[in-house]
Amino acid sequence: xxxxxxxxxxxxxxxxxxxxxxxxxxxxxxxxxxxxxxxxxxxxxxxxxxxxxxxxxxxxxxxxxxxxxxxxxxxxxxxxxxxxxxxxxxxxxxxxxxxxxxxxxxxxxxxxxxxxxxxxxxxxxxxxxxxxxxxxxxxxxxxxxxxxxxxxxxxxxxxxxxxxxxxxxxxxxxxxxxxxxxxxxxxxxxxxxxxxxxxxxxxxxxxxxxxxxxxxxxxxxxxxxxxxxxxxxxxxxxxxxxxxxxxxxxxxxxxxxxxxxxxxxxxxxxxxxxxxxxxxxxxxxxxxxxxxxxxxxxxxxxxxxxxxxxxxxxxxxxxxxxxxxxxxxxxxxxxxxxxxxxxxxxxxxxxxxxxxxxxxxxxxxxxxxxxxxxxxxxxxxxxxxxxxxxxxxxxxxxxxxxxxxxxxxxxxxxxxxxxx
Amino acid sequence: xxxxxxxxxxxxxxxxxxxxxxxxxxxxxxxxxxxxxxxxxxxxxxxxxxxxxxxxxxxxxxxxxxxxxxxxxxxxxxxxxxxxxxxxxxxxxxxxxxxxxxxxxxxxxxxxxxxxxxxxxxxxxxxxxxxxxxxxxxxxxxxxxxxxxxxxxxxxxxxxxxxxxxxxxxxxxxxxxxxxxxxxxxxxxxxxxxxxxxxxxxxxxxxxxxxxxxxxxxxxxxxxxxxxxxxxxxxxxxxxxxxxxxxxxxxxxxxxxxxxxxxxxxxxxxxxxxxxxxxxxxxxxxxxxxxxxxxxxxxx
Numbered sequence: 001x002x003x004x005x006x007x008x009x010x011x012x013x014x015x016x017x018x019x020x021x022x023x024x025x026x027x028x029x030x031x032x033x034x035x036x037x038x039x040x041x042x043x044x045x046x047x048x049x050x051x052x053x054x055x056x057x058x059x060x061x062x063x064x065x066x067x068x069x070x071x072x073x074x075x076x077x078x079x080x081x082x083x084x085x086x087x088x089x090x091x092x093x094x095x096x097x098x099x100x101x102x103x104x105x106x107x108x109x110x111x112x113x114x115x116x117x118x119x120x121x122x123x124x125x126x127x128x129x130x131x132x133x134x135x136x137x138x139x140x141x142x143x144x145x146x147x148x149x150x151x152x153x154x155x156x157x158x159x160x161x162x163x164x165x166x167x168x169x170x171x172x173x174x175x176x177x178x179x180x181x182x183x184x185x186x187x188x189x190x191x192x193x194x195x196x197x198x199x200x201x202x203x204x205x206x207x208x209x210x211x212x213x214x215x216x217x218x219x220x221x222x223x224x225x226x227x228x229x230x231x232x233x234x235x236x237x238x239x240x241x242x243x244x245x246x247x248x249x250x251x252x253x254x255x256x257x258x259x260x261x262x263x264x265x266x267x268x269x270x271x272x273x274x275x276x277x278x279x280x281x282x283x284x285x286x287x288x289x290x291x292x293x294x295x296x297x298x299x300x301x302x303x304x305x306x307x308x309x310x311x312x313x314x315x316x317x318x319x320x321x322x323x324x325x326x327x328x329x330x331x332x333x334x335x336x337x338x339x340x341x342x343x344x345x346x347x348x349x350x351x352x353x354x355x356x357x358x359x360x361x362x363x364x365x366x367x368x369x370x371x372x373x374x375x376x377x378x379x380x381x382x383x384x385x386x387x388x389x390x391x392x393x394x395x396x397x398x399x400x401x402x403x404x405x406x407x408x409x410x411x412x413x414x415x416x417x418x419x420x
Numbered sequence: 421x422x423x424x425x426x427x428x429x430x431x432x433x434x435x436x437x438x439x440x441x442x443x444x445x446x447x448x449x450x451x452x453x454x455x456x457x458x459x460x461x462x463x464x465x466x467x468x469x470x471x472x473x474x475x476x477x478x479x480x481x482x483x484x485x486x487x488x489x490x491x492x493x494x495x496x497x498x499x500x501x502x503x504x505x506x507x508x509x510x511x512x513x514x515x516x517x518x519x520x521x522x523x524x525x526x527x528x529x530x531x532x533x534x535x536x537x538x539x540x541x542x543x544x545x546x547x548x549x550x551x552x553x554x555x556x557x558x559x560x561x562x563x564x565x566x567x568x569x570x571x572x573x574x575x576x577x578x579x580x581x582x583x584x585x586x587x588x589x590x591x592x593x594x595x596x597x598x599x600x601x602x603x604x605x606x607x608x609x610x611x612x613x614x615x616x617x618x619x620x621x622x623x624x625x626x627x628x629x630x631x632x633x634x635x636x637x638x639x640x641x642x643x644x645x646x647x648x649x650x651x652x653x654x655x656x657x658x659x660x661x662x663x664x665x666x667x668x669x670x671x672x673x674x675x676x677x678x679x680x681x682x683x684x685x686x687x688x689x690x691x692x693x694x695x696x697x698x699x700x701x702x703x704x705x706x707x708x709x710x711x712x713x714x715x716x717x718x719x720x
Contacts, residue, residue: 010427038693077582079563080556082609089427091607103584110586218424231440236473244472250437250588255423279436280471287423291436291469304444328584342589345444402587411593413583 008084011217014093014108014141017118018128022149025058026118026187027081027094033194034209036083078108087213102361102376105132106326106416109139110402113217116145121154121184125167131361133168137175138324138378138418140398142220144172145181145211152186156199176395181211221288225392226254226262227315227400228308229344234293246277246293247302252344252399254310256286256294261311264302265390270311271298288399305346307390307400315390315400320353321383322420324394327373329407329414334372339414343389343403350405354382380420394418428616435462435604436469437588438567442549442602443469443476445568445592449549449602450507452538453479455491456667457624458553460498461613462604464622466551467502478505480550482538484530485512486648486669494625509541529671539575542599549592549600557609561712567606573597579712614690618683627664628686630678635660641674665690 017023031037037045049058081092093108095101109115115136119129136144146168154160161184172180183192184203191197194209206214234246256262260273276286277293286292294308302308309315327333333352341350357366358379373379394401405415425433439462442449451466453459467475481495499506511530514520520536523529542550556563566582568590583591592600605613617624634645634657643649645657648671662675663686680686 008427009424010430077564077579079560080607081563082557082607084427084609084611089609089612107584107586111588218422221423223423231437232444234470234473238474241472246472248440248469250433277471280468289430289433290425291433291440293471340593342591345441399587402589404586404589404591406591406593411591411595413586413591416584416586 008086008088009217010089010091011114011212011215012091012093012112013114013116013145013212014095014105014112015116015118016095016105016108016132016135017149018120018126021118021120022187023094023118026147026149026185026193027092028058029187029190029193030092030209031081031083033190034083034085078104085209085213090212101128102131102135102326102378103328105135106139106328109135109141110416112139112141113220114143114145114212114215115141116147119146119148119164119168121148121150121160121164124164125171129168130171133172133175133177134359134361135326137177138326140176140395140418142217143179143181143215144177145183145208145215147208148182148184149187151184151191151197151200152189156184156191156197158200158202161203179215181205181215183208183211222253222397223255223287224253225313225315225397226256226260226308226310227252227392227397228256228292228294229346229390229400230302230304230306230308231345232304233302244295245299246295247308248279248291248293249308249345250291251286251288253288253397254313255288256292256308258284262296262308263311263314264300265307265309265314266317266388267301267306269298269300271296271300273297305344307344315392317388317390319385319388321385321389321391322356322380323383323403323417324378324380324420325373325405325415325417327375327377327379327415329412330375331407331410331414332372332374333414339405339407341383341385341389341403341405341417343391344400346387346389348389349386350383352381353384356380356382383417391419393420395420428612428619431605431608431612432465432468432616434588434607435465438590438602438604439466439469439551441588441590442551442568442592442600442604445590446549446600448545448547449477449551450480450545450547451477452550452552452601453481453495454553454667455481455487455495455625456553457613457617457628458555458605460553460622460624461608461616462551462553463498463502464620465604475502475504477551478507478545480507480509480541480545480547482509482534482541483511484534484669485510486530486671488625488627488644488667488670488673490625490627491667498623507541507545509537509544511537513537514540529669531669531672535575542575547599548594549602551602551604553605554601554603555608555610555613556606565603565606567603568592569601569603570594571599571601575599577601611687611690614683614687618687625667627667630661630663630681630685632659633662633675634658635662635675642676644670644673644675646670 079094095104095108117132148164165182185192192207230247231249234248263270274297275295276283279291337352341348357368358370392400401419403417404413407414511533514537520533566585636643636645663678664675680689
């Protein structure tokens with residue numbers, strides 16, 4: 001019987017792995033084994049595999065979207081994939097392993113609840129594994145799932161798996177990751193992907209799909225600090241609702257209830273929540289990440305870029321920000337450069353005041369006395385903005401702690417920032 | 421109390437956030453309305469996003485002249501009910517003005533020609549953003565789309581030079597003459613759309629439900645018979661019980677044999693379908709990169 005409303009929840013995960021670690025094959029396997037590939041797509045895949053002279057259906061071909069990618073046999077850009085099981089719907093940000101890997105992985109990681117990191121069982125923990133894990137930690141992805149792939153090529157050896165797990169734990173102790181899982185798999189043969197492997201009786205944990213289905217994600221949202229960045233003001237012009245003045249936005253974190261005493265920032269004016277609409281129906285209690293329209297008791301000045309918070313739990317307000325950034329732009333940057341900063345629904349000008357240190361993500365030490373940031377560099381900087389920013393630390397709040405920088409002239413998004 | 425959203429609630433919240441962001445960041449946005457279920461859902465979400473105020477976007481429809489009458493009637497009805505403004509661009513006008521040549525031959529359609537009309541209509545109305553119902557699960561070129569997708573001054577998409585899209589921070593900055601396509605339901609799948617239509621009780625054109633119709637079988641594809649369709653040797657018109665899974669032009673929308681006359685029955689069919697949604701769209705069958713090529717030119 002089909003469950004028409006299918007009220008499952010949503011898990012967003014990102015995949016990372018170096019070239020040839022079998023990432024595309026794994027995603028193809030998940031889609032295939034969870035029956036998310038249609039017959040006609042499979043037939044097209046068989047034809048292409050045959051044309052390429054392969055004797056098996058190459059599931060990795062499923063994830064190449066653009067002509068150049070198919071021609072060059074590489075993945076250029078983040079691609080999003082979808083599949084669902086009766087328990088959960090999944091959104092996969094599939095990020096390429098080589099070209100522009102940092103930029104793409106940061107993009108994929110920014111919206112993910114979970115990072116799926118692939119390790120080749122023959123190679124163990126390598127530099128790229130460390131880079132990917134570092135980015136997962138930097139972007140504060142709550143759950144990391146380490147898949148040791150190609151177990152078929154190491155005779156499904158428990159020793160090999162245990163050694164890799166230990167080596168990874170050693171390295172990861174330096175990172176800031178809360179929740180780990182390790183699974184030995186063979187994406188090519190399907191061992192422990194959707195179906196339990198008969199070749200690894202020594203492994204007692206769940207399969208990859210089971211783990212994806214059962215990781216608890218509802219606690220990933222910050223439910224403590226009510227933060228409501230105002231996107232726009234809703235004022236109907238008809239005579240019927242002439243007095244209606246609603247503030248539209250998406251609750252970034254926390255809980256808001258009708259009657260709550262609130263403060264609007266940066267003005268500091270106070271009022272009470274009169275009504276909450278989600279987004280058009282009246283509700284009593286709202287929680288992140290609902291899109292809402294809020295009415296206040298008092299007629300005070302509120303506009304886009306303002307933030308509504310509880311009277312006794314407010315975000316930081318300031319012009320000077322310390323942040324980790326990942327430089328995405330093609331043009332380098334240095335102290336003194338000016339950009340547009342976009343933070344929640346707010347926009348302002350910002351200047352790079354100081355480049356504090358750069359991180360070599362191969363080996364993790366801090367490189368001080370660096371004066372220029374290039375594409376894919378990760379660094380700690382100091383920024384000064386022209387108007388105050390209403391923020392929390394990224395570690396506490398992924399929504400009010402993140403920002404992007406936009407280059408004047410090209411209008412390109414050139415940096416992803418995480419406030420310290 | 422558990423503070424947890426179902427997947428449909430989370431998708432709805434995300435889409436409404438994107439629609440409000442488009443409203444706030446652009447001066448003159450419109451909704452690209454095709455009369456298909458996806459653009460109907462986008463319109464429904466836009467109405468919710470600004471309630472109790474009226475929907476702040478006009479609907480733009482590109483009339484290829486090869487539309488199903490049911491689609492046009494539905495469109496006019498909906499616009500009237502919402503009190504929204506309707507802007508129509510006619511492919512026939514583009515052909516008459518010599519902006520585009522009518523395709524000839526047995527597979528002729530106006531699918532590709534409508535990109536020209538679309539871009540001309542965007543320019544003539546000075547729209548700086550067009551909200552569309554494209555979904556990433558539909559097609560592999562669309563899997564690489566952003567929520568805020570930049571178009572250059574020629575209306576073209578450059579998939580190799582897209583702005584990275586981080587968190588939910590959208591960058592809608594542009595030069596004069598450029599515009600954006602905004603895709604609020606990027607993360608929805610076909611099944612999500614149907615479940616949401618049921619949950620919200622959204623009205624759809626009757627074409628989506630099984631009905632009796634004069635059809636022509638062409639290869640694996642079932643097409644609706646109309647004077648626009650030239651029968652080939654061996655083909656004949658037959659009465660069939662069908663419904664449409666996607667709606668495009670009369671000449672390219674393949675139907676499927678179906679007995680699903682209610683939403684519940686349609687969802688059941690979608691949930692167990694073994695063919696891709698656009699599998700019987702003649703416009704996607706040209707080559708492996710049909711969609712990518714058309715998108716680069718400005719197609720929706």
